[in-house]
Structure formats: C-alpha cells, structure tokens
C-alpha cells in the first residue's frame with residue numbers, strides 16, 4: 001500500500017479496515033502535526049543527548065534555579081480530573097489487541113491504560129489494529145471470537161480509557177513525512193499514536209461523557225511537557241473542541257524529570273490530571289544516566305531494587321506531595337508479580353506482593369495505582385478502598401511532612417550484591433523478552449513476572465554496566481564479555497525453539513548489551529532492523 005495525503009505517505013501493507021484509520025483527513029491531521037512540531041521534537045531529542053553527556057561528565061542533578069519562582073508560587077493548580085477521571089483507584093494497563101482490549105474493558109478497573117508504549121511491540125499491524133480496537137471499544141462495537149469459538153463481548157460497565165502513545169524517541173517508519181521543503185523522514189511514533197487516536201475519537205469520547213485522555217511516557221524535563229501542551233492546544237483548535245478538554249497524566253519515569261515534577265505540572269497545567277510513578281523506567285533511567293560515572297556506582301541484582309529502598313521512597317514521596325500541592329492525582333506504579341491461573345502457589349505469592357505494594361501506595365497518599373492483570377484488580381481495590389472509603393481520591397492529603405532534598409533522589413546506595421543468579425536472570429529475561437518483542441508481543445509473563453520494554457531495559461543495562469565495570473559477583477565470577485556470552489549460550493540452549501526469532505533476538509541482545517557503546521533504548525535499532533516491513537525498506541532505499 002502506498003497512498004498519500006498532503007505530505008504523509010503510507011509505506012506498508014494494507015490490512016482489513018486499515019483505511020478506516022488511515023483516512024485522508026487523519027493523514028492530513030498528522031501532516032499538520034508534523035509541520036508544526038517535528039522540528040521541536042528533534043531539538044528536544046538533541047537536548048536529551050546534551051544533558052546525558054553533562055551528567056556523564058559529572059554534572060550533578062539539582063532542582064532548577066531558573067524555575068524557582070514556579071515552585072515557590074503557591075497560587076497555581078492544574079486542571080485536574082476530567083469527566084470519568086475523578087476516581088482512578090485501580091487502573092489496568094495492557095496492549096490494545098482485540099482480546100486484551102475487551103478483557104481490560106471488562107476487568108472492573110476504573111481506568112484502562114491502553115498501551116502503545118512499554119507493553120506494545122510497535123509492528124505496523126499492532127499499531128493500526130490497536131487503533132481499530134480503540135475506535136471500536138469507544139463506540140461499544142467491539143467483539144472477538146477465538147479460533148476455537150470462545151466469544152468476547154463488552155460488559156455494561158467499562159473503565160475510562162487513557163491512551164499511552166509511544167515516547168519521543170521512537171519513529172513510525174511505515175508513515176513517511178514529507179516536509180514543506182520536500183525532505184522526507186519517518187513520522188514520529190508519538191505524533192502518530194496521539195494524532196490518530198485524537199482525530200478519530202476525541203469528539204466521540206466527549207459525546208459519551210468522557211474525553212481524550214493520555215498518559216505521557218518517558219519525559220525527561222519540563223520543556224518536553226511544554227511541547228506536549230502546545231500539541232494539545234493545537235489539536236483542540238484543529239477540531240474545534242474547547243481548550244483544556246484533553247487531559248494528560250505524565251509518567252515521572254526518568255531521573256531528570258524527578259527534579260522537574262512541579263515544572264512539568266506547571267507547563268501542562270491547563271491539560272493536566274496527574275503524575276504517575278513509573279518505577280521500571282525510572283530505575284532504567286538511573287542506570288542509563290549514571291552507568292559510567294567515575295564514582296563507581298553499580299546497582300545490585302535487579303530483585304534488590306525494590307520500592308522501599310531509600311531513593312525510591314524519596315522519589316514516590318516527592319511525587320505524592322508535589323501532586324497534591326497542585327491538585328493533581330498521584331498514581332502509583334506496577335508491581336511485576338502476576339498470578340498464574342494454573343499455579344495456586346505462584347498466585348498466592350503474587351497476591352501477597354501486590355497487596356503489600358498497594359497498601360504502601362495507598363498509605364503514602366497515592367490516589368490510585370496500576371495492575372498488570374485482571375486477577376489483580378480486586379487486590380488493588382481492597383487496599384485503596386481501605387484508605388479511600390467512599391472518597392474518590394485523597395487529594396486533600398497534602399503530605400506537608402515530606403522533605404526530599406536533591407541528594408535523597410541521587411543517593412543510590414542500597415543493600416545487596418550482584419550474584420551469579422542475578423546475572424543469569426538478567427540474561428534470560430533480556431533474551432526472552434527481546435524474542436517476544438520481535439514476534440510482536442510487547443508484554444510477556446517470564447518466570448511469573450510481567451516483563452515489558454521497561455523491565456527488560458533494566459536487565460540489559462545492568463549487564464552492560466556490570467561488564468564495563470568488571471563487576472565481580474558475590475560468588476567470585478568477574479562479569480566479562482565472555483562470561484555474558486556463556487550465559488547467553490546457556491539461555492539459548494534452554495529456551496530456543498525452532499523459530500528464527502531466537503537468532504535475531506541473540507543478535508539484538510549482543511548489540512544492546514555487549515557493545516562498546518550504550519544504545520539509549522534497546523527498541524531503537526531492533527525496530528529498524530526487524531519490525532519494519534520490506535516494502536518500507538525498499539521505499540527508503542529508493
């Protein structure tokens with residue numbers, strides 16, 4: 001399929017009903033978004049590199065002196081919840097294939113985070129099928145029947161949908177943007193996901209008493225929030241809906257954004273509903289930014305980096321108090337423990353872990369939280385009901401007792417060591433997750449844990465850092481290129497099947513783990529090499 005409208009060309013195979021999403025009007029809207037914002041996206045991405053270099057060279061993170069007035073001005077508040085967002089005590093997250101969409105909509109959660117980010121492998125099929133699922137779910141016209149005849153339909157009561165587009169770093173190579181000067185480049189994944197969802201559904205959502213709501217992933221600073229805010233205003237004007245109809249919940253999941261929470265709320269104040277503590281990317285961001293610093297910083301085994309270690313407490317406490325001071329919801333994160341309907345012991349352990357995680361969050365003042373699986377909705381709800389009762393949230397709990405200094409956010413010392421088992425687990429998780437992602441499955445249950453792009457990043461970045469630091473495990477093994485290769489061979493021997501994807505996964509694993517350089521995201525080159533369709537490659541070559 002090669003079609004174009006204005007200056008947005010589709011370079012991919014057409015599927016059933018894709019033309020309902022890739023309409024001339026939608027492609028034109030994407031073109032306008034790119035004309036207005038793709039230059040600023042590039043500038044923001046370049047600024048990320050500069051900031052990372054400065055941190056690598058020893059620059060300390062601090063609360064910005066130039067925005068002190070925003071932090072000290074007590075008078076401003078964010079827009080807060082839109083219709084259907086006042087009570088967010090349990091939010092289920094997950095990818096947007098048809099079956100998962102219906103299961104999430106029937107899960108009993110208050111909100112469904114419809115994920116085109118950490119949980120979605122961005123194949124062209126997944127991106128457009130996801131948009132079709134959302135289009136149909138919003139209009140209550142979605143159903144699904146499995147090959148063996150199991151039928152899925154929507155129940156009466158369904159959650160408010162909050163869509164999470166891809167982060168700024170990702171491109172959508174199946175859409176080619178031609179700028180006004182005639183230069184071509186891949187479209188932005190963020191603008192495509194946001195733009196298609198907004199264009200097709202904003203008016204319908206408003207008519208149904210809800211609204212166009214978004215989770216914003218992986219922001220690194222308040223200028224990226226300003227970019228999103230301008231995109232929202234531009235989009236509202238473009239389709240003629242009132243300013244401030246869009247609501248955004250921003251993930252604080254990078255170490256640099258943790259120093260700018262208040263400024264991020266301020267930039268988005270006319271569109272902002274809250275912040276979320278995205279713990280997995282946050283840990284990844286710490287390792288990524290501090291991996292090479294001269295102070296010898298190394299995190300212990302992934303399992304030892306829990307939510308109760310001091311620097312994670314500092315981050316979540318600061319998030320709750322910042323949000324409530326400004327009238328924004330504070331939403332908790334994802335425990336990776338998942339139940340297994342075939343294994344009561346695994347389920348019991350998961351429920352215990354999730355209870356404890358959600359009890360802590362509700363007690364700390366969070367207004368709601370995430371779960372990964374429908375069988376965890378009632379567990380999280382119990383813990384939040386116990387604290388909230390009939391109140392929709394606890395915005396009135398200001399947490400004025402919280403005192404978090406810059407040094408509390410960056411004091412990464414915790415108990416724990418690197419062990420042989422920790423190394424082996426990281427190798428197996430990274431390899432198995434990448435293999436799943438290359439098959440188009442962006443969230444997977446691996447050894448009874450939910451793994452997605454964020455958790456897998458922690459595993460591979462720890463390996464990269466341990467190897468470059470020559471870390472010695474508790475058992476006395478020095479982690480080297482050769483030792484990780486040995487672990488990789490063992491993991492391949494244990495898990496590989498007939499599928500060719502294992503060879504591709506091993507190749508990606510080596511690129512993102514064993515290279516001299518540290519790729520900023522594991523998905524970047526994996527996408528270009530393995531997820532882009534042949535005819536798109538040919539178009540680029542031509």
Ligand SMILES: CC(=O)SCCNC(=O)CCNC(=O)[C@H](O)C(C)(C)COP(=O)(O)OP(=O)(O)OC[C@H]1O[C@@H](n2cnc3c(N)ncnc32)[C@H](O)[C@@H]1OP(=O)(O)O
Nearest residue numbers: 093094100103104118119280334372373443444445450454
């Ligand atoms: C770091 C972050 O960003 S966290 C947020 C991003 N990550 C996610 O959203 C992960 C979401 N969770 C998932 O994708 C899944 O729960 C997985 C992959 C971890 C496990 O999925 P499965 O192996 O299918 O689990 P399981 O077999 O127990 O599922 C049982 C049923 O629940 C459904 N289900 C499981 N998780 C979800 C979910 N999150 N949303 C909707 N339905 C779900 C399954 O589709 C299955 O339905 P069926 O009985 O009709 O076939």
Ligand SMILES: O=CC(=O)O
Nearest residue numbers: 278279280281454
């Ligand atoms: O997106 C959430 C995270 O934990 O990462």
Ligand SMILES: [Mg+2]
Nearest residue numbers: 118278281454
């Ligand atoms: Mg994340």
